[in-house]
């Protein structure tokens with residue numbers, strides 16, 4: 143079930159791939175600059191159960 | 198342990214439910230309702246006199262779990278000699294049949310007539326004011342890490358198995374023998390940190406008890422069998438408790454060899470079944486080979502397997518090592534983040550008997566104080582619902598880390614103020630602005646944003662900082678006299694999850710070149726896991742900014758703990774660098790892009806909030 147997904151550091155711009163496990167609860171850090179501004183570069187917009195959406 | 202358990206069983210104010218499992222917990226501090234499954238024992242503990250006649254005739258022989266599989270038990274058995282209540286129990290999975298036609302020998306011989314094959318699980322409910330979680334630990338299974346040959350060599354045993362082998366009540370009645378030839382071993386090796394302090398297998402923490410347990414074992418062996426030689430392979434000996442250093446010294450004086458270094462390779466001599474250990478002695482830097490009759494793996498401890506279930510029932514969260522997260526690691530180590538729930542023992546972190554007893558006493562005192570007071574003071578910072586604005590969507594209830602918002606489809610949500618801790622995540626999530634967070638209302642926060650950015654916003658980095666960690670991290674940078682750019686302007690919220698999308702966008706609308714949202718690290722979130730909602734929200738905002746043609750890099754997210762003054766300063770330097778790259782034209786374009794869709798809804802809502810906050814409690 144684990145698959146690699148793309149992330150982009152919003153601080154330094156570094157792009158990287160990391161495995162994402164279903165239901166994981168992980169604090170992400172940029173491997174280059176240690177920033178926590180890590181954007182998950184998902185392909186499609188997702189809706190979570192809070193009703194807040196990407197749109 | 199035995200006498201203590203008996204005292205508990207006899208205490209008039211304690212109802213002891215053994216062989217039972219908590220199925221559900223509802224309610225909140227002072228008003229919990231607990232649903233418990235009392236599993237069928239098939240033996241009436243009130244009538245059973247433990248005569249053992251049933252076990253004598255039972256034809257089923259199974260490995261005894263209490264003896265680590267080194268002994269056997271019957272399908273009807275007492276789980277361990279000092280079990281409370283002292284009554285037999287019938288394991289139906291092992292039993293040959295539930296009808297006397299299949300077997301029924303035990304019921305035939307039971308003079309007390311206390312065996313009932315038709316016994317069934319029973320669900321009971323109890324109302325309680327406080328809950329103490331003391332679900333203990335599991336022991337690391339060394340089959341996972343087979344480097345030490347546990348699955349291949351019979352004379353490699355775990356410290357738990359060793360414990361049974363030297364115990365007078367154990368399967369060998371205390372005669373210390375090794376598994377292959379049932380002879381008394383002469384050379385024993387102990388390997389420390391098996392399943393502990395090993396990041397490669399995801400267990401980087403120290404299990405706390407293994408060093409002293411091994412030291413105790415070496416002293417025990419030296420006392421009982423003076424001809425025996427003990428060797429301990431270790432990374433560090435951690436003997437920091439009262440009298441522990443003394444025990445360590447006594448162990449060395451008793452002849453135990455301590456070799457700094459963990460074995461790299463273990464082989465078995467096929468003839469003697471002895472174990473040949475290759476180890477790099479890190480003190481001498483030399484490769485050594487040792488031969489032992491028996492090798493004891495000092496296995497670490499792991500969070501109990503039921504921990505996930507209990508965290509679901511009581512809305513608790515875990516630290517990165519898998520144990521329960523306490524309300525505050527230094528100031529509230531007994532309290533769970535959920536009010537009215539306390540921890541005792543291993544489930545919170547690895548600790549020895551003394552520390553477990555201390556924590557249990559403290560947990561009992563904490564709950565006693567809570568219950569005796571008869572009333573509680575609710576947080577001043579709690580949320581309430583404006584029903585006129587509420588669309589009954591239930592989003593607030595789904596994000597509340599405490600389960601403090603009760604909502605049913607088609608109904609208005611209700612905030613249980615006794616359970617609300619005041620993170621404000623609900624208020625930031627509510628799309629219809631129907632939630633007011635006392636002392637941190639949308640109105641108040643938006644007003645702060647506008648005031649800060651009223652003059653020369655292009656020169657400022659706008660920062661949202663959570664009360665407990667990042668704001669305190671800023672204080673730490675200050676008191677540590679760490680230099681950082683003075684361009685930042687900080688708005689404090691109790692939790693980063695209080696910062697709504699609209700607040701961030703309002704800062705950009707007011708001309709902020711850079712907005713930073715900062716909160717506690719995952720493991721430190723003071724509101725269980727509210728900051729996970731911050732991540733989701735910032736993620737959505739990055740996407741939204743992208744769509745609007747605004748550089749998403751202008752919104753930053755950082756986790757800064759109260760101790761990380763250095764990190765706070767470093768981040769301030771980084772965001773200042775980012776700020777310098779934002780031009781006036783870019784800011785103007787951003788304001789334009791964000792004003793194209795006027796926030797009528799927000800204005801209407803804040804008007805409602807102002808109205809409500811004037812007239813509400």
Ligand SMILES: [Zn+2]
Nearest residue numbers: 151154172175
């Ligand atoms: Zn980076």
